[in-house]
Amino acid sequence: MKQKILFFIFSLFIFLQTNAQCAMCRAVLESEDGQSTAEGVNNGIVYLMAIPYILVAGIAYFIYKRFSKSKAE
Template sequence: MKRLVLFFLFFILSIHDSVAQCAMCRAVLETEDGGVKAEAVNDGIVYLMIFPYLLVPLALYLSYRVYKSKKSTK
């Protein structure tokens, strides 16, 4: 279990730069000068994308604990 947690932490911390804009957002935001808004939108999308990746392992861990506790009570 410790190896899994360490792998997950390494995976999360190793993501440096992700491009998460859709084609429409990129086309609209690249027409502006400087691209500052495009970077801000990209950062916001990546920020919002992190939460599902955190919730899925949490749900799996909790279901594992419930399964293990039911198995040990039998």
Template sequence: MKNTEDKMESKECRMKNRNRNVGTTFQTKLIYILAAIFFSLAANAQCAMCRAALAGDSNVKKAEAVNNGIVYLMVIPYLLVAIIGVLIYRMYQSKKKKAE
């Protein structure tokens, strides 16, 4: 009987600690989010050299080339993540079919 009471008390303590940790993790996440928002407002989209090289109307072709390069560099990681996601999805689907 005492053993079951000890288990119940330890379970209650764990639940109290879990509930206490939920509030603190939410507060720390909120602090991190606010810090990221406020400290990222001063960031510029381009470096000073890129901006100086592309300033003016005569550099339209260079500006288009830089923008296309940025898009190309941005697309590659998204494609890799999508391909890995599809492979993982297929793996789980094949496991489900084998289990049935």
């Protein structure tokens, strides 16, 4: 169980460091002077992509806790 938790935490940190821009967004934003807009777009994409995964993981955790509690009784 500890290995699964450590793997999840490790993969979460790796996930946060990825570049999430599509090819079109990257091409348009790289031609712009100053990369602040590109960083903002990239952070927004990662934020929008992470929220559904966090919600599904939270729901799965509560379902797991509920079923593991009923098996223990």
